[in-house]
Amino acid sequence: MSLAQTTNIWPPVGDKMARPLRIMVVDDNVDSAATVGILLEMEGHAVVIEHTGEGAMHRAQAFAPEVCLLDIGLPDLDGYQLAVRLRVLGETAGALMIAMTGYDQPQDRELSRQAGIDHHMIKPIDLAALEDLLKAYAAEPGTARVVPLRA
Numbered sequence: 001m002s003l004a005q006t007t008n009i010w011p012p013v014g015d016k017m018a019r020p021l022r023i024m025v026v027d028d029n030v031d032s033a034a035t036v037g038i039l040l041e042m043e044g045h046a047v048v049i050e051h052t053g054e055g056a057m058h059r060a061q062a063f064a065p066e067v068c069l070l071d072i073g074l075p076d077l078d079g080y081q082l083a084v085r086l087r088v089l090g091e092t093a094g095a096l097m098i099a100m101t102g103y104d105q106p107q108d109r110e111l112s113r114q115a116g117i118d119h120h121m122i123k124p125i126d127l128a129a130l131e132d133l134l135k136a137y138a139a140e141p142g143t144a145r146v147v148p149l150r151a
Helices: 030-042 053-063 079-088 106-115 127-139
Strands: 022-026 046-050 067-070 096-101 119-122
Touching (some): 022 053, 030 046, 046 053, 053 067, 079 106, 096 127
Parallel strands (some): 022 067
């Protein structure tokens, strides 16, 4: 099949997005981050990409993402540390946080939960599941969050 014949690279997953979201993708794998970013932009979302935790902290203050897709194995801060820091930042305290990682042991999922990460997705990301989470969050932001905000 040629690229010209391809009309939609996302798997079919129900209704259209309620509204576009501001999404920050943080992954030190440049190709992976760019691919996810392009796919999200094709769905109409505003996307920024960072390759380090420190870069993500600075970008979050200016961009105020509603959704943060976080690789866990970053070169400076790991994704768990980044999530904890993003949770205390006013611009991202209530953001939907999704780990996208190759780490799939029970302790990895528990570390995600403890860090305030709402969903722990294994690479390669299930695009249909990601789109469903984004649709739920776009329609009603509290519904896709599973980790309660800390007081």
